[in-house]
Amino acid sequence: MKTLTIFTPTYNRGDILENAYKSLKKQTNQDFIWLIVDDGSIDKTEDIVEKWIEENTIEIRYIKKENGGKHTAYNVACDNADTELIMIALDSDDYLCEDAVEIIINAWNEHDGISGIVTLCDNGDHTKPVYDKYKIDKSGICSLQKAFAENLFLGEARFTFKTEYAKKYKYPVIEGEKFFTEGYIYYQMDEPMYWINKSTYTFLYRDDGLTKNLLKGFLKNPVSYFLYNKVRVKYDKKMHLLFKHCIYYVAFGVLSKQKNIIRQSSKPFLIFFLYPFGKIGSIYLTELGKKKGIEI
Numbered sequence: 524m525k526t527l528t529i530f531t532p533t534y535n536r537g538d539i540l541e542n543a544y545k546s547l548k549k550q551t552n553q554d555f556i557w558l559i560v561d562d563g564s565i566d567k568t569e570d571i572v573e574k575w576i577e578e579n580t581i582e583i584r585y586i587k588k589e590n591g592g593k594h595t596a597y598n599v600a601c602d603n604a605d606t607e608l609i610m611i612a613l614d615s616d617d618y619l620c621e622d623a624v625e626i627i628i629n630a631w632n633e634h635d636g637i638s639g640i641v642t643l644c645d646n647g648d649h650t651k652p653v654y655d656k657y658k659i660d661k662s663g664i665c666s667l668q669k670a671f672a673e674n675l676f677l678g679e680a681r682f683t684f685k686t687e688y689a690k691k692y693k694y695p696v697i698e699g700e701k702f703f704t705e706g707y708i709y710y711q712m713d714e715p716m717y718w719i720n721k722s723t724y725t726f727l728y729r730d731d732g733l734t735k736n737l738l739k740g741f742l743k744n745p746v747s748y749f750l751y752n753k754v755r756v757k758y759d760k761k762m763h764l765l766f767k768h769c770i771y772y773v774a775f776g777v778l779s780k781q782k783n784i785i786r787q788s789s790k791p792f793l794i795f796f797l798y799p800f801g802k803i804g805s806i807y808l809t810e811l812g813k814k815k816g817i818e819i
Contacts, residue, residue, distance in 0.1 A: 525582065526628055527555040528604040528686065529613050532596035534561070536615035537568035546618035548580050552625035556582045556606060557613075560599050563590030592701035594694035594747075601690045608639075610683045616727050623723035627683050630717055637664070638688040638714035644679035645722040652722040654678020659718045667712040672758040681724045688714060700744040707751045710758045742812045745779035757789040769793055773801020774808065 531543060540559075547557055561568055564587075572585045588599055597611065608631060613619060623642070630640050643652030656677040659665050670676045692708040741748060752775060755768035773794060776784040788794040794801075 524606065525554050525556045526607050526631075527624060527683070528558050528600070528606045528609040529555050529619075529624075530597070530600040530604070530609055530611055531557065531559045531613045531615055532562060532593045532600070533559060533564065533568060533615040534590065534593075535564045535566045535568065537564065537566045537571045540568065540571065540615050542618045543613050543615060544575055546621070547613075549621045550619065550624045551622050552628055553581065554628060555624050556584055558584045558600055558604060558609075559586070560596040561585065561587040562593065562596045563588060590701070591696065592703065594703035594705075595696055595701075598693050598696070601686075601693065604686050604689075606686060608683050609686045609689050610681060611689065612681070613724075614726070618725050620723045620725070626719065626721065626723055630719060631683070634717045636715060637717045638712075639682060639684040639716045641667075641680050641682055641716050641718040642723040643719070643721060644681060644724040644726050646679075647725050647727065652678065652720065653726075654680075657720060659720070663718045663720075664715050665718055666715055667709045668758060669713075670716075670718075671706065671710055673760045674764060676718075679724075679726055682709075682716070688712075695747075695750065697744070697746045700747050702740055702744045703747040704751045707747070707754055710754045738808070738811060738815060739817050741775075741808060742778070742817050745775050746781075749775035749779050749781055753788065756794070765790075765793070766797065769797045770801045770804055773798050774804035777802055777805035778808065 529547065533540060559572055569587060572583065576583050576585065584603070586599060586603060588596070600609065610627070627640050627642065643654065645651065646653050654677060656674070658675040659670065665675065667682070692712060694703045694707060749772065752768045752772035756765065756772050759765040759768055769790065772788065773784060781787065785791050785794050785798065
């Protein structure tokens with residue numbers, strides 16, 4: 524059995540998925556399975572992947588599901604992965620450096636007592652990782668919860684988890700919503716990870732990706748953003764971030780018509796104090812959405 528599952532979620536990206544495929548064929552260590560979870564594509568993705576499976580150059584597992592959003596593809600990947608490790612995730616418009624798998628597996632074999640490996644990303648120049656802040660301890664050992672809640676890292680990274688650890692953390696599936704910010708699970712993951720301050724991954728943002736139309740995303744997925752900010756309120760250690768996400772928590776709670784917003788929170792007194800600001804925020808987002816023609 525292979526050691527690593529490399530998970531790729533995709534939706535109507537058949538025209539660019541080849542970049543990821545080419546990078547996987549070039550890996551210096553081929554001890555992996557490429558697990559593609561197709562979130563209901565209506566382009567030629569399935570035909571393209573079937574052709575690659577027939578080529579039999581690398582081991583590919585393809586699962587097609589009903590469209591539900593990237594987070595539901597993650598849930599499916601975790602349910603179906605049976606290797607020791609799983610990489611979250613090789614996005615369909617990105618690619619790995621040639622020694623990425625080798626670096627990850629070597630690091631995994633060399634370090635005991637960890638639940639995964641963190642490697643960094645570049646934006647195509649292959650010279651240095653892209654980040655605004657990197658204050659991980661020199662030992663390289665730090666949980667995702669600590670790294671994010673204490674604002675130790677701000678940048679682009681990819682995570683390879685022990686598969687049984689990843690399976691413990693799933694995204695809720697909210698009826699009518701198709702997006703869940705990834706931080707929802709990362710802020711809850713408190714087991715040690717080994718961080719490597721080296722790029723193994725190149726990311727390329729596209730105009731049709733999830734990074735576009737943030738306002739629409741907020742208004743179309745208020746429950747998921749409420750739950751995400753609920754987690755942030757619980758774990759954030761930096762006061763400016765805690766205050767900001769308390770306000771967001773209230774705003775999305777109002778937008779999603781949550782009951783007992785104050786009592787649901789892990790910090791009810793702070794939420795009570797900041798509630799008016801969150802209420803104003805919900806009104807602002809609603810009015811801005813109307814101006815942009817976004818139906819709620």
